[in-house]
């Protein structure tokens with residue numbers, strides 16, 4: 001009998017994280033007969049700072065890797081071998097000693113509008129309250145619908161739905177990917193197009209990391225990599241890497257394939273109050289990760305230049321800077 005697992009899989013304990021870890025485990029078992037044996041893999045749940053702090057906006061707790069730091073440590077000290085992450089929550093620079101082994105096939109990238117009373121943002125009356133902890137969502141909404149009010153809103157799906165029913169807010173937003181993965185797509189009142197709400201970098205993408213020197217894990221994970229998704233995420237993360245000085249920047253990007261080798265990238269930064277959005281677009285031939293990274297970097301460089309002296313305002317480092 002096999003008592004020591006061949007592969008320990010680390011994950012956060014939220015229902016979404018567990019659904020993603022189970023999907024990763026199933027994909028590994030399907031790809032590698034050795035891992036399909038009973039007891040070959042074990043799922044290890046790790047609590048992160050982002051899970052512990054529920055009462056404050058994430059942007060206020062500060063620091064990068066709120067949902068990854070404790071998992072990185074467990075990986076480096078050998079308590080787990082691989083870690084399954086929503087790539088949206090993974091800092092652009094991985095912890096020293098860790099590598100990204102694969103990006104699994106990407107889910108729906110859109111955000112969902114969720115309300116028990118209204119059908120869409122256009123339906124909301126003056127002064128309606130939107131619950132969101134995401135600067136990116138809040139800023140895009142305030143920019144487009146300045147008559148709405150945004151309040152901080154955290155917690156799992158059940159908590160948020162209860163707050164909507166209690167009237168704490170009139171509407172909220174969540175990623176379609178998370179709802180789909182939890183089998184709760186019916187909670188979405190309506191998906192929002194990328195034109196209405198540009199998604200977060202890597203939204204809908206799940207990635208798996210391993211220790212840099214763990215060749216066995218690296219090989220196992222290679223079989224799970226979706227190259228089309230990987231290149232899209234690479235472009236978006238390069239865009240973020242160039243722009244993000246803090247996690248207080250409302251920033252959004254979406255790369256999509258428009259032809260066999262043709263990739264379109266849309267990127268956006270906006271002030272936290274929703275004003276002065278700066279957006280850009282690229283359409284490049286992308287054949288390698290380096291091409292994808294170059295495109296993301298090029299798009300972000302343009303926005304850095306256009307923001308000029310106002311860049312700290314976009315980054316939320318100066319809250320009331322005006323006069324753009």
Ligand SMILES: NCc1[nH]cc(CCC(=O)O)c1CC(=O)O
Pocket residue numbers: 086087088089173174175176177178202203204205206
């Ligand atoms: N920040 C939390 C988080 N990280 C990943 C997802 C959803 C799944 C995904 O985007 O891949 C969510 C919740 C949400 O934004 O609705």
